[in-house]
């Protein structure tokens with residue numbers, strides 16, 4: 543599988559410009575993809591809920607934190623607070639988030655492709671490529687950029703100077 547090859551290569555030796563490349567591709571992906579047409583992350587993988595998330599959202603809903611937790615959340619095998627059910631109960635039929643302004647930090651940051659130090663979260667990107675079409679787009683472009691065979695000047699009979707590929 544091409545992406546397995548890509549991630550093996552990137553993890554072995556992350557390119558110096560990895561953050562810059564991923565951030566540009568992130569911008570490009572989200573110019574093309576509208577989360578309101580998708581919501582796959584909200585349907586298939588819920589966020590982890592921090593103490594602050596639980597306090598903020600329960601207050602927003604006018605509930606005691608313990609009542610909110612009992613109604614919507616559970617503690618998983620890693621001792622993290624997660625949703626009891628998926629799709630997320632706050633996802634509307636129109637793919638809108640019913641608690642958008644106070645949503646969990648993990649929801650605000652997903653799919654994490656605009657974070658710095660991408661070399662530290664390559665495993666997350668690999669996993670999210672199967673969930674998020676924007677990450678799938680980013681990974682596809684990265685395969686083109688980082689796995690493309692570049693013939694040497696001797697093989698191609700050409701000089702290496704000249705316009706660079708714009709990817």
Ligand code: SF4
Nearest residue numbers: 577580581582583674
């Ligand atoms: S899976 Fe990706 S594209 Fe889809 S809603 Fe979530 S962040 Fe947006």
Ligand code: SF4
Nearest residue numbers: 584630632633639649
């Ligand atoms: S809280 Fe909102 S953004 Fe987060 S998973 Fe639920 S619907 Fe999606």
